[in-house]
Amino acid sequence: MEPAIAVSQLERHFRNKKALDRVSFEVARGEIFGFLGPSGSGKTTMVKILTGQLQPSAGEAFVLGKRAAGRRDPEQLRRIGIMTDNSGIYERLTVYDNLALFRGLYEAPEKSVAGTLESVGLAGEARTTVQQLSKGMKQRVALARALLHKPDLLFLDEPTSALDPMNAARIHEALRALNRQGTTIFLTTHDMAEAETLCDRIAFLNNGTLSALDTPQRLKLSHADRSTITVVASDGRHVVNNDREGAERIAGWMRAGQLLSIHSDEPSLGDIFVKLTGRTLS
């Protein structure tokens, strides 16, 4: 099956600034793919190119088999969903009326409004005016709008930025449910925890170039320090060498019934980003 997204040697220049520089990657159908990078690294520029809002300066990008050409293709727009921020949500309309408006544009069935509100946990707020909602709820209205027509591919630019953990978790839950039903998800974030819990694979973007692309697990394993092991015994925490002598010490704690836990020294995604780029993610 052709990939959901195929990007090859993509570049975007703004005057003398290279926002994206020879970026290549593919996103398989059914994946949740995370584009991770600090502010100004080029994440939004990539989303804009893939959703037809911006023309690339060089290279190619294909979305659901069609070239992303820097113009809005109505047929393609019906197959993708885009959630960038809350803009485009009408504050003075009710939650229901906001979605009903977009349902008309997408030619989605009438019952899709209630079903979508249910899926993002807003069924009880259908008659509430948007301006009365909390920030987290507004963000869920924006998500509902992007999901309404059951897109094959969903683009999310910082979907949970500035949300409290509870609201972020609600959005994550809705995204997982959608993904289980077959929607491919491309999300940008600078939140490592979000990338790690949600994404099948992640790409690290730094100054417009990709510096790594893999599953969170493989990235962590490939950068793990295997020379030491952390042991928690009943007398405290110990770092032992990963060798014969270390094994003897661990066996000693086990024999004495004092071993509580053993951990390999895995770096966090943030640590790996710093190691690869010399920059932090925030």
Ligand SMILES: Nc1ncnc2c1ncn2[C@@H]1O[C@H](COP(=O)(O)OP(=O)(O)OP(=O)(O)O)[C@@H](O)[C@H]1O
């Ligand atoms: N329309 C534009 N004109 C000039 N420069 C731009 C334009 N859009 C983006 N840039 C520049 O391109 C670079 C990448 O910007 P982009 O918005 O893609 O980053 P980002 O990773 O999405 O950042 P953030 O996380 O802050 O949203 C930045 O240096 C930005 O200033």
